[in-house]
Amino acid sequence: MGGLREMAAPFVVLGPSGVAVRDRLKHLTAEDEHVLRLVGDHLGTLASRDLKSRCAAGLEHDSEQWAERKRVLTQESSSRWAGSLTKATHDQWALARRGQLAHIQSLEAGMRMIAHRLSLPVGHKGTKRAPGGYRSRREWHAKTRRLHVLADRLKAARADRDAGRVRVVRGGKRLLNTRHHLQAVQLTEEQWRTRWEAGRRILQADGESGKRFGNETIRVTPGGEVSLKLPAPLAHLANAPHGRYVLTARVSFGHRGEQWADRVTANRAVAYRIQEDTARARWYLTASWTIPPVKTVPLAAARAHGLVGVDTNADHLAAWRLDAHGNPVGEPLRFGYDLTGTAAHRDAQVRHALIRLLHWAKRHGLAIAIEDLDFTAEKTREKHGRRKKFRNLISGMPVARLRARLVSMAAELGITIVAVDPAYTSKWGAQHWRKPLTSTTRKTTRHDTAAVAIGRRALGYAIRRRTAPPPQHRSDAVGHRTVQARPDTPRREGNRPRIPGPRTRSVHAGRGANAVDQDAQHRSGHPAEHKSWKQDSLPLSL
Template sequence: MSLRAWRERWQAARMFLTADGESGKRCGNETIRVTESGELSIRLPAALTHLANAPHGRYVLDAGVVFTHRAAGWRDRIAADRAVAYRIHHDTLRGRWYVTASWQRAVAPAPSLRTALARGVVAVDMNHDHLAAWHLDTHGNPVGEPRRFPYDLSGGMRHRDAQIRHALTRLLHYAHRTGASAIAVEELDFTQGRTREAYGGNKRFRRLISRFPTARLRARLVSMAAERNVAVVAVDPAYTSRWGAQHWQKPLTTPTRRTTRHDAAAVAIGRRALGHPIRRRTAPPPHDRRDRAGHRTVQAGTRIPGREGARPRPTGPRTRSVPAGGGAKAGDQRAQHRSGHAAERAP
């Protein structure tokens, strides 16, 4: 770079004009005003009022202003005279002047979990190089095909941040196409102290965890989803990958679709967000082996009263006797499994 080019860039970096917005003023800013038609005017200080070319000590620029990104939101704010901050700066590489508008979003009330999951959920399994997503309906069944949104975390900070934003943008577009109003993710917490304590001897895994942008992905997803009125549901990450691969990877694999372990984990995350159990009961043996026949695979709904009680006894004479205490054991299916729901028992 020549000395002249360096000096031009140095001066351009320090030649800017900025002004915070003011609610109640015309177009949301009294110092730098941009009207809906694109007219840009600046209110000059008292020492420069002799240079004004408009009433009330204002200077109107000949060039017009056009906003292409979030122009509808900016237009709504200036129409209601809500605060908008502007910054005017010069780009020496392109030889152009730019006007940047910014404002603060009001905190929107969070919807209830039942309202957010009324149209299903898009479950996401976060990995170090891609996002595995699958749309689930309200009953916890996968709909359509799984999707994968890759990103590359090599390079500088700006490159990694751009990759994350691009992957999350594609994820939000996918959620909009499916009609779901909620995204389910794992509540991961990879801190340095916990990682070294649990995986101190595995340097490869520690290096992998250090490259995983957990906090950045979560912060970006929450802020970007709020702009599109999409709720983010965080679930417990315990055993989602293991149970997903054990109970959902093989049933969801077809001759034309290869379900990966990450896709099955996304299904497990979505079912947990919807309040459904992850693990499935194994199919019973054939009827020719009645002595070893298991339970039925059909499970009662979560809102059916008495679903954990004893099954009704069939009417008529019984061909086999019931051992002592058998009826009491059958009436309490939770007694022998302290860790969770009876439907969550391992086969």
């Protein structure tokens, strides 16, 4: 047990801190779309200039420089548009910094793994916990060269981080590289250019409490009328007073529509974002606002009536209900999803599987236990080597998205989520629970037993189950129910200590006529008898 890592305690997951809803802008006229594109392109150009200034400032950026950036943008837009642009730029720079740190940590992990494997003899076999040496001298030599390559990359990345330099592509690096592989993605240059321009547009504005309908820049009335404040150079396009442009489309949020209406009626802050889906030739409006954190229930209350252990896999969620004592109840459940196809299809599959799981847990009034998974350090090819299938498997698991969606959707239904440490759940679950839960009519899988292990850990119990009684008649024929004291153990025949709680189905602990008299029990080797006793006469030989 000395090689096992220390496991974190289970905890109740906090609810979401924000809300976002989306609706389609239907029946837009050609003029509406033209104005939206002009405003978005103009603001996108300003955002690119501001991002360049922010990246040039690096770590020396302060509030004075932020204010100066906003003053420059205000001259070509408005004070509220400038505030939204500078905030979006700073968030993008901060995201790039976090990605830079993650890249450095990935390089360090890869170098440690290569150095470890290079230190082992060629052909040395590894274990389940640590890989062995490389298979051949050729591979050993290639990895030696790769170690130097990673060292150079790490040196450059650290230098950039120390200097505060980041590399950001507005519109996305993936879409930029797609320009060189148009035939592979079956796109024409015009189609790619349309997506590229749409990805670089900015039509978003933060809300402000106390202002009319919670947002002066992009305003949506309770009736669904959408209007936006035009930047100064485009004020001649206004079709409403005070330099505003009113769209012909009307929005009505089907999801959380009442909450949104309450906020805009009370003039509470709501942020809006307008974006174009070039593949479908549609426009969408997204509304978002912050909500107070949901008060979580104590862990003891979540465990009171048992819970549902859920194991996350590449194509399904394996679940099993456990009672408050950690015993599996009923049959295992499986909620499948298909992660092939487009991102929208994968996202819909995950949401469909989660809502089925949540509705089942809601009907039974149970909390949900799930692993606190993070494969950030597990996806490197340096750790798994040629196991490309396994690397693709863990890379394809929607861990982060599934966890975020589960927490958000569970908060709406009032279901508690308990996160547990994922260490050894699959291994120990199969070791201790697969055989006893398998019968002639039910074949228990490794994923089902992992769900049981997750649930038991969330309930505070050890994963290992108690030893079953002897198989014949649960007596002394083939051994005792539990390990008995050895003959040389001191006071092995003494009185039993008073243990609270029931010990049998009929007599409670510490009760009964012979509760503390070991000799009065009906056991082999003891003088207790349950019939009249009479001494035999002396033998005739005496």
